[in-house]
Amino acid sequence: MKFLKYILEILFPVSCVSCGASINDEKNLFCAKCLTETVFTSYPSVLKNEMVDRLVSIGSLKAAYAPLYFKKDAPVKNVFYKIKYGNRPDVAQKMAEFATEKFMKILPVDLKLDGVCYVPIHKIKLSKRGYNQSAIIAKVVADKLELPLVHVLERSSNIETQTHFGRIDRLKNQEGTIVASKNVIRHKHLLIIDDILTTGATIETCYDALRLSNPDCLISILTLAVTDSW
Known part of the structure; x- marks a missing residue:
């Protein structure tokens, strides 16, 4: 059945x-x-909201947005299981279109982005899963925003699952596991894409990698959902 x-x-x-x-x-x-049974964030601004507050450690952060709250007891949990483990890239694409449309409605005209990148996964996980859901989401976002999709981040080592880790343990677990290519020097403001924002540790690790190659690069964040607690 x-x-x-x-x-x-x-x-x-x-x-x-x-x-x-x-x-x-x-x-x-x-x-x-x-x-x-689905809870929407309804953020009125991408410049000031709880996601921006959660990512306060990222000094060059300009904006952050997610249209949905991720709740473990809500139907949205099924969506992300399909996206991440259920071999349903089509669902990732649908959700990406939805998120981008919401993002564009409140995106300030003077917030100039010049590229879209995404949280990488290690090649071992990529071979097992067959795709990186964040890369699929990023492709849709880049197309809708009419921006280049840039492959500037790479996961240099495979890490254990972080599902039950808190913020500090997630940061320790990921330290030095993401590197940025030298091509990032070409960009002034990148939009980083991921599926869910939890503690912000993964995004912060991406930011640290980007900053090593381009200290002046500004960062904005777009995810499909944000956890309601961290």
Whole structure:
């Protein structure tokens, strides 16, 4: 039965990204039931919100945004399981389109971005999963914003899962595991893409890598969701 449900979701993409139920409007992501249980951030600004506050340690941060809250007991959890472990890059693309549209509505005209990059995964994980969900999201974002997608970050060593780590342990676990290419020197303001913002440790590790190659590079962040606690 689960396999049949999976096939139907592939063949008939106008379905709820969470439960797979059919929906009438292709513009909608969630069915009525899942929608009532999904919490939106409703940030009025990308320049000042709780994500920006959470990433206060990033000195050159200009903006941050996510359209959804990630709650473990909400339907949105199913969405991210599909994106990360369920071999559903199509769901990642749908969510990326949604997030970018929301982001663009409140993006200040004077916030000049000149490239989109993404949180990397190690080649071992990439070979097992078959794709990097953050790279897929970033491609959609770059296309919609009409910006170049730049591959300037690389995961130099494989790390254990960080699901049960706190902020400090996540930072220690990732220290020195992400490096930036010299090409980052060409950019003045990069938009970093990831699927979920939790403690901010991964983004901070990316920032540290970028800063080593280009100390003057400004950073903004776009994710699909942000955890409601950290």
